[in-house]
Amino acid sequence: MDLNYKSTAQILKALADETRLQIIDMLTGGELCACKILEGFEITQPTLSYHMKILTDWEFVDGRRDGAWMRYTLKKDAF
Secondary structure (H helix, E strand, C coil), rough: CCCCHHHHHHHHHHHCCHHHHHHHHHHHHCCHHHHHHCCCCCCCCCHHHHHHHHHHHCCCCEEEECEEEEEEEHHHHHC
16 A cells, blocks of 8 residues: 555645535535625634635635625535
8 A cells, every 4th residue: 555644644644624524514515605605604714714724725625706705615526
């Protein structure tokens, strides 16, 4: 077995957060606006942006701008 342990550990760190796991679960139902994701938590918009950056950087989620908001979609092939 030829694993890249450093990369695998970083991926697991990205997923090892309760908020990010909940966001992934929310996105299994389809595309959501950041405003709808934000409604599901008691966090600020900058905190949500932090979590979404991690998820998009690791290509678990795609984001596209829609006016003032971002819309996010789960990249199901990432799993």
